[in-house]
Amino acid sequence: MGSCRVTVVGAGYVGLTSATCLARLGHRVVCVDNDTAKVASLCEGRVPFYEPDLDKLLREGLASERLRVTTALPEAVRDADLVLLCVPTPMGDDGGADLGAVRTVLAKMRTSLPSGCVVVTKSTVPVGTSHRIRELLRRPDVSVASNPEFLREGTAVRDFFSPDRIVIGVDDPHARDRLSELYEAIPAPRVWTDPVSAELTKYAANAMLALRVSYANVLAELCEKVGADIRDVIEAMGYDERIGPAFLRPGPGWGGSCLPKDAHELVRAAASVGVDAGMVREALAINDRQARRVVARTRRLATGSADGSLRGVRVGLLGLAFKAGTDDLRDSPALTVARLLGEDGADLTAYDPGVRAERADVVPAVVVDDPYRVAKGASVLVVLTEWPEFQHLDWGRLADLMVRPVVLDTRNHLPADDVRAAGLEWHGLGIG
Numbered sequence: 001m002g003s004c005r006v007t008v009v010g011a012g013y014v015g016l017t018s019a020t021c022l023a024r025l026g027h028r029v030v031c032v033d034n035d036t037a038k039v040a041s042l043c044e045g046r047v048p049f050y051e052p053d054l055d056k057l058l059r060e061g062l063a064s065e066r067l068r069v070t071t072a073l074p075e076a077v078r079d080a081d082l083v084l085l086c087v088p089t090p091m092g093d094d095g096g097a098d099l100g101a102v103r104t105v106l107a108k109m110r111t112s113l114p115s116g117c118v119v120v121t122k123s124t125v126p127v128g129t130s131h132r133i134r135e136l137l138r139r140p141d142v143s144v145a146s147n148p149e150f151l152r153e154g155t156a157v158r159d160f161f162s163p164d165r166i167v168i169g170v171d172d173p174h175a176r177d178r179l180s181e182l183y184e185a186i187p188a189p190r191v192w193t194d195p196v197s198a199e200l201t202k203y204a205a206n207a208m209l210a211l212r213v214s215y216a217n218v219l220a221e222l223c224e225k226v227g228a229d230i231r232d233v234i235e236a237m238g239y240d241e242r243i244g245p246a247f248l249r250p251g252p253g254w255g256g257s258c259l260p261k262d263a264h265e266l267v268r269a270a271a272s273v274g275v276d277a278g279m280v281r282e283a284l285a286i287n288d289r290q291a292r293r294v295v296a297r298t299r300r301l302a303t304g305s306a307d308g309s310l311r312g313v314r315v316g317l318l319g320l321a322f323k324a325g326t327d328d329l330r331d332s333p334a335l336t337v338a339r340l341l342g343e344d345g346a347d348l349t350a351y352d353p354g355v356r357a358e359r360a361d362v363v364p365a366v367v368v369d370d371p372y373r374v375a376k377g378a379s380v381l382v383v384l385t386e387w388p389e390f391q392h393l394d395w396g397r398l399a400d401l402m403v404r405p406v407v408l409d410t411r412n413h414l415p416a417d418d419v420r421a422a423g424l425e426w427h428g429l430g431i432g
């Protein structure tokens with residue numbers, strides 16, 4: 001069992017998952033956030049966003065007293081062996097990551113850090129941030145390390161305990177010892193490297209995932225034109241061990257708080273040193289086109305024509321989150337599709353099992369809490385998120401409620417034969 005004193009700064013997906021999981025491993029953890037309402041909710045054992053198993057781990061950590069949650073930043077780092085920075089680095093106006101939160105945190109805690117402590121960046125930070133942190137800290141007695149996190153929303157806890165690898169960038173043996181101890185109990189390959197390589201790895205991995213999905217989306221378009229079936233093409237490609245089957249499913253585009261931001265940052269960072277990351281730029285352009293492609297297909301299916309007007313046409317959206325298993329709407333392609341359809345005058349109703357009607361502020365559609373209400377009077381249903389429950393809907397009942405019983409399944413997720421047998425026209429992506 002671990003025995004490090006760890007302070008985690010930031011209680012978002014990465015911070016809260018790290019804090020609760022490290023407490024579970026036996027470390028003594030303080031999690032700090034400047035959002036008082038969030039901290040109050042966490043102290044009562046309630047996680048203010050949806051992530052499987054996290055609330056259970058939080059309550060367990062609080063009960064065992066191995067985990068404490070607070071807003072008191074300088075105080076929380078006074079005894080720390082390690083300080084994990086898990087604050088957001090959103091996309092700034094220039095397309096690069098905004099380091100404002102990191103700077104604020106460093107300014108608040110720099111004089112309170114104990115000698116010998118290790119400051120570790122865990123949220124995705126621009127390449128070279130470790131150097132910047134060292135300059136801002138002006139504390140030669142404090143080590144700086146980079147330990148990018150690769151967890152996915154929806155499976156964050158599982159990914160933390162069973163990662164594919166742990167990447168740690170350090171440049172002194174003391175930091176290396178501390179981080180070895182921190183992750184002692186986790187069985188995964190370690191990649192020990194320098195901080196800059198660790199920082200770059202995170203961007204390199206996310207951009208690679210983005211490239212794959214954009215490639216799949218281009219292949220899907222090609223399949224439609226030549227009369228091929230992307231499902232078979234992907235399956236056949238995936239058996240090649242050099243390629244593998246993951247991240248080749250076509251869809252409405254890749255979204256979320258990470259892939260788009262990181263792809264933009266990689267392009268910007270490369271350009272700043274004279275390297276043209278053209279293929280990543282192209283993946284971004286393909287991603288923009290993909291939402292428009294979904295809108296064009298929706299228009300054709302709802303109106304029967306490529307230039308038919310969507311004004312007043314009712315379109316039902318199934319799914320709003322950027323992927324299933326999360327209530328996260330940040331950079332969701334479903335919202336882009338909804339916005340574009342709304343701009344064309346469509347009358348939009350949406351249902352997502354993870355998104356409540358109160359989120360209507362960010363959703364350009366009427367959000368309802370029942371998938372059958374979405375179908376009522378609709379000329380087409382568009383599946384935008386691959387929620388398992390959509391596979392078990394009563395398609396006969398949905399068909400009866402619609403003006404035109406047509407489904408555009410942008411995730412190729414529904415049991416197409418059952419949907420057709422229930423009397424609906426089923427259309428997928430990449431099926432010519």
Ligand code: UGA
Nearest residue numbers: 149150151152153213247248249251254255256258322323
């Ligand atoms: C991503 C990475 O997968 C994590 O490894 C990383 O730690 C995380 O970003 C991060 O940087 O924090 P996440 O944002 O949770 O995780 O989402 P993904 O599961 O990667 O999905 C990204 C998008 O790609 C979603 O919109 C998803 O629907 C789409 N996607 C994924 C496809 O359209 N097709 C696929 O085959 C796979």
